[in-house]
Amino acid sequence: MEALLALVIGVLGGSGIWLVLRPRTFQVIMGLTLLSYAVNLFIFSMGSIFIDKPPLVRPGVPADLQHYTDPMPQSLVLTAIVIGFATTALFLVVLLASRGFSGTDHVDGTREEP
Amino acid sequence: MTERFPHLIVAPVVLPLMTAALLLLLGQKRKRAKSIANVGAALAGLLVALEILHGADAGGLSGAARVVLMSNWEAPFGIVLVADRLSALMLVLVGVVSLCAALYAEAAWGRAGAYFHALFQIQLMGLNGAFLTGDLFNLFVFFEVMLAASYGLHLHGSGWPRVRSGLHYIAVNLLASSLFLVGLAVLYGVMGTLSMADIAEKIALVPARDRGLLHAGAAVLAVAFLIKAAIWPLNAWLVPAYSATSAPVAALFALMTKVGIYVLMRLSTLLFSAGASAQFGGTVLLYAGLATIAFGAIGLMASMSLGHIAGFSVIVSSGTLLASLGMGTPAVTSAALFYMLSATLAVSALFLLVELVERIGSDGQRRVPDLDVEPGEDTNLDDEEAPLVARAFPVSIALLGLAFMVCALLVAGLPPLSGFVAKLSLLTALLSPRGGGHASAGAPVPPAAWIFFGLLLLSGLAATISLARAGIRYFWSSGGRLPPRLKAVEAASLLGLILCCILLTLFAEPVLRTTSATAAGLHSPKAYIEAVLSMKPRPGPTRPVIDEEAP
Numbered sequence: 035m036e037a038l039l040a041l042v043i044g045v046l047g048g049s050g051i052w053l054v055l056r057p058r059t060f061q062v063i064m065g066l067t068l069l070s071y072a073v074n075l076f077i078f079s080m081g082s083i084f085i086d087k088p089p090l091v092r093p094g095v096p097a098d099l100q101h102y103t104d105p106m107p108q109s110l111v112l113t114a115i116v117i118g119f120a121t122t123a124l125f126l127v128v129l130l131a132s133r134g135f136s137g138t139d140h141v142d143g144t145r146e147e148p
Numbered sequence: 149m150t151e152r153f154p155h156l157i158v159a160p161v162v163l164p165l166m167t168a169a170l171l172l173l174l175g176q177k178r179k180r181a182k183s184i185a186n187v188g189a190a191l192a193g194l195l196v197a198l199e200i201l202h203g204a205d206a207g208g209l210s211g212a213a214r215v216v217l218m219s220n221w222e223a224p225f226g227i228v229l230v231a232d233r234l235s236a237l238m239l240v241l242v243g244v245v246s247l248c249a250a251l252y253a254e255a256a257w258g259r260a261g262a263y264f265h266a267l268f269q270i271q272l273m274g275l276n277g278a279f280l281t282g283d284l285f286n287l288f289v290f291f292e293v294m295l296a297a298s299y300g301l302h303l304h305g306s307g308w309p310r311v312r313s314g315l316h317y318i319a320v321n322l323l324a325s326s327l328f329l330v331g332l333a334v335l336y337g338v339m340g341t342l343s344m345a346d347i348a349e350k351i352a353l354v355p356a357r358d359r360g361l362l363h364a365g366a367a368v369l370a371v372a373f374l375i376k377a378a379i380w381p382l383n384a385w386l387v388p389a390y391s392a393t394s395a396p397v398a399a400l401f402a403l404m405t406k407v408g409i410y411v412l413m414r415l416s417t418l419l420f421s422a423g424a425s426a427q428f429g430g431t432v433l434l435y436a437g438l439a440t441i442a443f444g445a446i447g448l449m450a451s452m453s454l455g456h457i458a459g460f461s462v463i464v465s466s467g468t469l470l471a472s473l474g475m476g477t478p479a480v481t482s483a484a485l486f487y488m489l490s491a492t493l494a495v496s497a498l499f500l501l502v503e504l505v506e507r508i509g510s511d512g513q514r515r516v517p518d519l520d521v522e523p524g525e526d527t528n529l530d531d532e533e534a535p536l537v538a539r540a541f542p543v544s545i546a547l548l549g550l551a552f553m554v555c556a557l558l559v560a561g562l563p564p565l566s567g568f569v570a571k572l573s574l575l576t577a578l579l580s581p582r583g584g585g586h587a588s589a590g591a592p593v594p595p596a597a598w599i600f601f602g603l604l605l606l607s608g609l610a611a612t613i614s615l616a617r618a619g620i621r622y623f624w625s626s627g628g629r630l631p632p633r634l635k636a637v638e639a640a641s642l643l644g645l646i647l648c649c650i651l652l653t654l655f656a657e658p659v660l661r662t663t664s665a666t667a668a669g670l671h672s673p674k675a676y677i678e679a680v681l682s683m684k685p686r687p688g689p690t691r692p693v694i695d696e697e698a699p
């Protein structure tokens with residue numbers, strides 16, 4: 035599962051970076067979204083990845099990471115999702131304003147040289 | 149440790165938040181009430197910051213940090229706010245600049261949009277919170293609060309240049325936030341904690357095989373702050389964004405680069421001042437900072453408009469601070485702190501001045517029709533001189549000219565103002581590597597210090613040339629134009645910032661004593677770590693007995 039998760043994060047992050055470097059604003063925002071998915075998964079994977087282990091300390095079971103998964107990255111990722119979502123939404127507004135001002139969706143507001 | 153107000157350090161975060169909420173409730177109509185609330189809250193913030201600094205400075209050389217456990221949980225588990233000398237100094241800086249920016253905004257900008265004041269206060273909350281927080285994740289949250297407000301403030305007043313530079317600014321900062329989270333997650337993976345004091349204490353226990361991962365995490369985290377601090381290859385966003393935005397916002401933005409510097413200063417001294425990873429990244433910081441100074445100086449020489457000059461001055465001051473952070477000696481850090489105070493105030497004043505000065509030559513709607521036909525560029529000025537002599541010399545031009553001159557002296561670091569004191573102490577500290585002033589004259593000066601020395605002087609020269617050129621163009625070659633109309637609050641805010649710089653010059657000795665105590669505290673972080681980790685929660689009246697076990 036670690037390999038799969040690493041692969042998913044890598045592919046998401048790689049595509050995100052490629053898209054962010056593209057000249058169209060829509061591609062940039064898609065890239066930022068993909069990157070934030072990659073980052074969120076990455077934070078999540080920093081707590082130990084287990085199947086069927088709740089992030090709770092249960093009575094009678096020793097409270098070490100062998101028996102439960104770390105709740106901290108989960109709460110961190112929740113906050114990161116909310117903040118990332120809000121700032122991306124804000125970016126979308128600026129993107130539309132830029133489209134309105136320049137009439138093009140190029141990030142610099144000028145059409146590319148042919 | 150008995151203090152007058154043990155929970156006072158919560159106020160710099162809560163006060164702007166509450167004010168912002170109040171400002172939203174006031175609605176769009178009551179503009180006067182909103183203005184008063186905004187300026188009043190900024191003033192209260194400054195007073196609170198001064199009180200915190202007083203408290204932090206009274207602690208003697210050991211510099212006891214004030215700690216508040218926000219939810220009454222012990223330090224590594226709960227959220228803590230910590231105010232030591234460095235935090236308190238930064239809070240005071242925020243207080244001064246924000247008060248002047250708020251005053252300035254009352255002239256016109258505050259009325260240009262419905263939510264200016266609320267966003268302004270939220271930005272202050274983010275700044276203050278970033279300076280006070282004691283753990284990395286809250287640092288991220290306060291960073292985002294600050295940035296989200298700054299996105300709104302940057303676009304305040306709208307217009308194509310703002311939207312265009314805003315698009316780049318936001319994209320770069322979203323990327324930087326992603327890097328921040330990646331670095332944070334790696335650090336958590338290695339250390340198992342996000343409390344700065346806890347990380348600092350446990351960093352010696354990290355086994356050798358995990359050191360690489362720790363360093364990678366710290367480096368990724370540092371890149372996020374370096375983007376904010378406008379280090380050389382990563383600062384293309386700064387000049388367009390800062391010069392396009394409205395004047396009071398730009399003055400506030402001058403503080404935001406200092407957040408990056410502050411965090412680097414805090415984390416590099418906490419994490420890497422001793423042990424196996426001592427001075428990690430110091431060389432990179434030093435040379436990247438030197439490259440940033442060079443870039444800023446070249447940019448200063450190349451820029452024609454005053455807005456760009458102010459933007460490149462921010463870059464030069466960032467480069468100077470980063471390079472002196474890379475030197476890693478308490479004496480240099482102390483001088484750098486003084487430089488940071490002086491440079492931030494000066495650049496903020498310059499940003500306020502940009503808009504006022506640009507009114508001189510502007511063909512705005514304030515043009516009075518009795519002026520004769522505008523002479524062309526090549527007209528003999530002697531013909532135009534005659535009517536000018538009879539006219540009274542306008543006060544606004546005189547005031548702006550004087551303010552510009554003072555700002556130029558401050559930014560370029562020429563005597564007799566605080567910019568010179570800052571540069572002189574920085575140069576002295578560079579040439580006495582062991583610290584302790586002139587006593588260690590025999591010790592060899594590292595070559596990087598000489599490069600730094602030269603670049604610092606060269607950047608001062610570049611700033612002098614660039615500002616003198618701008619001054620000639622704006623003040624001397626604009627003869628025959630109308631004097632700009634200057635409102636009282638605008639003049640007051642500008643003079644306030646300049647007055648602070650003059651006070652900084654007059655009281656340079658006590659301020660330098662404080663900064664050197666701050667630097668000494670930074671470079672021996674034991675006191676900070678102990679203050680945070682030894683803080684015990686208050687026993688609650690009805691606290692149930694829980695079988696507490698460390699996660």
